[in-house]
Amino acid sequence: xxxxxxxxxxxxxxxxxxxxxxxxxxxxxxxxxxxxxxxxxxxxxxxxxxxxxxxxxxxxxxxxxxxxxxxxxxxxxxxxxxxxxxxxxxxxxxxxxxxxxxxxxxxxxxxxxxxxxxxxxxxxxxxxxxxxxxxxxxxxxxxxxxxxxxxxxxxxxxxxxxxxxxxxxxxxxxxxxxxxxxxxxxxxxxxxxxxxxxxxxxxx
Amino acid sequence: xxxxxxxxxxxxxxxxxxxxxxxxxxxxxxxxxxxxxxxxxxxxxxxxxxxxxxxxxxxxxxxxxxxxxxxxxxxxxxxxxxxxxxxxxxxxxxxxx
Numbered sequence: 001x002x003x004x005x006x007x008x009x010x011x012x013x014x015x016x017x018x019x020x021x022x023x024x025x026x027x028x029x030x031x032x033x034x035x036x037x038x039x040x041x042x043x044x045x046x047x048x049x050x051x052x053x054x055x056x057x058x059x060x061x062x063x064x065x066x067x068x069x070x071x072x073x074x075x076x077x078x079x080x081x082x083x084x085x086x087x088x089x090x091x092x093x094x095x096x097x098x099x100x101x102x103x104x105x106x107x108x109x110x111x112x113x114x115x116x117x118x119x120x121x122x123x124x125x126x127x128x129x130x131x132x133x134x135x136x137x138x139x140x141x142x143x144x145x146x147x148x149x150x151x152x153x154x155x156x157x158x159x160x161x162x163x164x165x166x167x168x169x170x171x172x173x174x175x176x177x178x179x180x181x182x183x184x185x186x187x188x189x190x191x192x193x194x195x196x197x198x199x200x201x202x203x204x
Numbered sequence: 205x206x207x208x209x210x211x212x213x214x215x216x217x218x219x220x221x222x223x224x225x226x227x228x229x230x231x232x233x234x235x236x237x238x239x240x241x242x243x244x245x246x247x248x249x250x251x252x253x254x255x256x257x258x259x260x261x262x263x264x265x266x267x268x269x270x271x272x273x274x275x276x277x278x279x280x281x282x283x284x285x286x287x288x289x290x291x292x293x294x295x296x297x298x299x300x301x
């Protein structure tokens with residue numbers, strides 16, 4: 001059992017390393033264009049709603065806490081609280097996506113979708129600002145997709161928990177899914193300052 | 205090696221630290237520190253937060269050495285990606301804007 005658990009954890013980490021590389025490439029693109037167009041990136045970032053970004057950061061950190069507690073209750077064999085924590089985690093994940101949806105909608109009404117009648121009348125070269133928004137949508141879009149996948153995984157784990165599949169001796173699925181959930185949280189921990197806070201002191 | 209159950213107290217402590225760091229990073233961002241310093245402060249806080257999540261929420265601190273090696277290798281390779289790419293781009297200014 002011990003060895004199986006170890007193998008499962010390592011397997012998940014091997015997958016997460018490919019995810020680190022995947023997001024790493026996108027972060028690399030962000031770094032390069034930001035060094036190239038510092039003013040346009042700062043200006044474009046200043047237009048994002050950092051309050052919503054901060055709210056979503058808090059939502060995700062709380063969801064990471066509930067996920068960690070879900071693992072704790074699966075280890076201690078408390079089925080009722082395990083289910084409560086899994087449901088809370090899913091509600092928080094869904095809240096994140098709803099807030100993100102409102103943000104995307106405001107970008108649509110402000111004509112800030114790259115390639116679809118992008119308009120920019122504030123400081124900075126419109127073409128360069130469009131590049132900022134392209135990277136913004138690529139990074140947050142793929143992150144949101146990971147959240148959707150995470151919700152699906154949590155739904156499966158919740159179903160298994162309801163069916164009494166977990167015991168203090170066997171709860172690897174909860175733990176391994178938790179690794180994925182925390183990883184997606186970490187990606188957002190970097191996205192929030194890089195995208196939202198970069199131009200927050202400009203405040204337009 | 206039996207499984208290590210991380211106590212609830214530690215989870216809540218880490219959660220509190222993550223919240224404090226989030227408030228701090230937002231607060232610092234309202235000032236213009238000039239030059240690259242906004243980015244340096246923001247990234248340092250983000251790395252610290254990520255470390256807390258990896259070590260405690262993801263249990264790496266209590267995991268086997270092999271897990272440590274996996275996780276370390278992942279971030280080491282990420283560092284290679286950034287360092288080598290940047291050493292190329294940043295040292296060739298004549299490529300122009």
